[in-house]
Amino acid sequence: MNHEDRGPGASEETGTADTADARLPGAEDSSAEALKRAEDASADALARAEADVRDRRSGAEREPAAGLPALASALHRLSGLRAAAGDRTGALAPAKEAARIYAELGTQRPGDFQAELALTMGALGDRVAGTGDPAAAVPFVKQSVRLQRELVEEEQPGASVPALAEYLLNYAARLARTPGRPWRPCRRRRRRSDSSGGSPRRIRTPSFHGSPRLSTRSATTARP
Numbered sequence: 353m354n355h356e357d358r359g360p361g362a363s364e365e366t367g368t369a370d371t372a373d374a375r376l377p378g379a380e381d382s383s384a385e386a387l388k389r390a391e392d393a394s395a396d397a398l399a400r401a402e403a404d405v406r407d408r409r410s411g412a413e414r415e416p417a418a419g420l421p422a423l424a425s426a427l428h429r430l431s432g433l434r435a436a437a438g439d440r441t442g443a444l445a446p447a448k449e450a451a452r453i454y455a456e457l458g459t460q461r462p463g464d465f466q467a468e469l470a471l472t473m474g475a476l477g478d479r480v481a482g483t484g485d486p487a488a489a490v491p492f493v494k495q496s497v498r499l500q501r502e503l504v505e506e507e508q509p510g511a512s513v514p515a516l517a518e519y520l521l522n523y524a525a526r527l528a529r530t531p532g533r534p535w536r537p538c539r540r541r542r543r544r545s546d547s548s549g550g551s552p553r554r555i556r557t558p559s560f561h562g563s564p565r566l567s568t569r570s571a572t573t574a575r576p
Contacts, residue, residue, distance in 0.1 A: 394437055401430040405446070421465070424453040428472050431479060440482040447472065447479040451492075467510025470499035474519050477526065486529045493523045 408426040412419030427450035434443035454469040477492035496519045503511035 394433075398430075398433045398437060401426070401433050405430050420453055420457060421468075424450045424457070424468065424472070427453070428475060431475060435479060435482060440479070444479045444483055447476045451476045463508075466499050466503055466508070467512070467515075470496045470503070470515070470519065473499065474522055477522070481526065481529075486526060490523075490526050490530055493519070493526045497523050 405423070405426045408419060408423040412423040427446040431443045431445075431447040431450065434440075434446070451469065451472040454465045454472055458465045458469055473492050474496035477489040477496065480492060481489035497516070500512065500516045500519055502508070504513055504516050
């Protein structure tokens with residue numbers, strides 16, 4: 353049977369089956385609606401995160417000991433959501449404040465918050481790089497490696513080998529994007545352990561020489 357004898361519609365069966373869905377009424381509308389729902393969900397999550405930061409800030413003002421760690425955590429989450437939404441500049445301020453709070457808490461409460469500081473330092477490096485300054489991000493990411501490495505080597509609470517591996521990969525990636533900056537291992541710093549009867553274990557406040565300083569300004573001041 354030749355092609356003419358196959359009857360009408362034969363060409364549609366062989367050549368255009370893979371485009372049938374594209375011709376379905378409302379297919380494009382469905383895609384647009386799904387995108388709109390995703391955008392609305394993102395905006396809703398961001399609004400909730402900003403409200404949470406305001407609430408946690410009020411709690412920290414009333415009861416700093418209990419409220420500051422919660423505020424730092426809320427700021428870290430807000431920074432991540434802003435970055436995911438494409439607001440790279442807006443994501444930087446809460447990342448800075450979260451890292452600053454954890455660094456200060458570590459000096460006030462030796463032995464606590466080093467894992468949280470490592471996490472927020474790595475995130476701060478990502479936010480700095482996101483604003484177009486990859487070289488300035490390297491010291492922050494390097495600090496995250498050093499802090500988590502100390503926890504792992506000393507088997508302290510908050511130690512995480514997977515987290516250390518993640519921070520090392522991030523550090524290597526940041527170095528690779530910074531021409532002329534060689535790899536330098538994050539060496540362990542010697543110090544007395546708690547069991548030796550010396551002074552309590554303390555978090556070394558990160559050095560930000562040559563990098564953006566941690567601002568004490570509220571991360572939500574300019575974004576009510």
